[in-house]
Amino acid sequence: MTISDALHRLLLDNLTTATILLDAELRLEYMNPAAEMLLAISGQRSHGQFISELFTESTEALNSLRQAVEQAHPFTKREAMLTALTGQTLTVDYAVTPILANGATMLLLEVHPRDRLLRITKEEAQLSKQETSKMLVRGLAHEIKNPLGGSRGAAQLLARELPEESLRDYTNVIIEEADRLR
Template identity: 55%
Template sequence: MLKTELHKQILENLSTAVVLLDETMVVEYVNPAAEMLLEASMRRLSQLNIAEWFALCTVEQKDLQECLATGHPYTHREAKIVTLSGATLTVDYSINPLITPQGQQLLIEIESRDRLMRIEREEDLLTQHDTARSLVRGLAHEIKNPLGGIRGAAQLLERELHDPSLHDYTQVIIEEADRLRNLVDRLLGPRKLPNMKQVNIHAILERVCHLIEAETKGEIVLQRDYDPSIPELTGDAEQLIQAVLNILRNSMQAIQSADVGVPTIKIKTRAFRQVTLGSEKHRLVCSVEIIDNGPGIPEDILSKIFYPMVSGRAEGTGLGLSIAQSIINQHQGLIECETRPGETRFQLLIPLELNNESAM
């Protein structure tokens, strides 16, 4: 089939996975991209029987047989592939029938969708958060201006009141105006630019763990799974402590209010290479995962948990996660969340080398 070395070189340098089957569905050729995607070598794939091949790729047998019978190509969007290691991937695949001197053959092209879907999801998350922050800033401006006038008028009125017993009423106005102003300031999150220095992410995590252990008096098990090879990153230690503390407190409150057996929070760090966050590609990214065994986040608020004033608890303010996302965004990073009953996973992705550091 591969007549020239040039053809083979082209196939082996494609980023798209290519698999060639004969008419009995035996694998005759896979390129390196396919071996990487399926996490199996050509030798291993060629040893699979038909049932194993279909189980591996979720390519339906009727699709392959129809292509052979009719000679018409077939395309399936966002199909699921289970690799030999058990990982589930989302892919687009196309089946093209070929007539060759060796007989009928099927050429399958497989393109991974997971990375593109992740980039799209992250861009949507960042856009939604920026939109929410802009709305809050505009609303805060409209609220704080009249609040200042109300507070000033109450102070002037208090000076004109000769009956001291009436001062209690003006004090109520002043105190409530101050309370609303503080609430608006909290909605806005950190207003100062981060003080960027070289910081150790594990030192930050340990500081937060000590605070949580002191608050819970050992009632919650904190498990550490650190990668000690992660280098220092450029960040504001105080703000990063606040962001991680907000996430950990959210997990702590979720498992304290539910019957989960042994309440446990796992903190896991890893370094990933060539990660795209939003529209920016970073050479090296620090990943901090905070995983609790709580009841999970309700589906109806999962997509809105980073919005201000959104909370799954009646007594919650809905500000902690929003502020944490704002802080990580200032570090050119992102917080993502996955949840199911018995496990909620927050992942903080922070570039180890900031782009345009001089602009910070």
């Protein structure tokens, strides 16, 4: 069973993973729509452009790509910072796979954006901290409320036992402050 070029193209065009194919000189051969969306550039207009004209990362990354072509050695990079032509900085993971085609080595880049995942992880951690704080405050309020009720009750009993009405001013202050704190 042979799969036609049109079917290959259809499959690549419908992937949600950003996929970029570079020739041996690190010039763009193909970019699927997911890569176009991620980098905010047109694959057709960018065809033949050098990789650093599409996005920039670092000199070391460019050297790693050249080395991948020369040695046909695949590699993966985690949390790389790409700067798109628009100036937007993207945090991505990408895998580079050398492919031998017509006697030349091409590079297949699979790019996975991490910004959204990192933001979700950060928000989840923040929600967890808020929940922990809420539970701590509830526990603290409970621990304060119980002895406060005991102090209020003791002040009421003491007020009944006091011989002079003027001394009850002090117990009334205790009762009022306990009510206010509660």
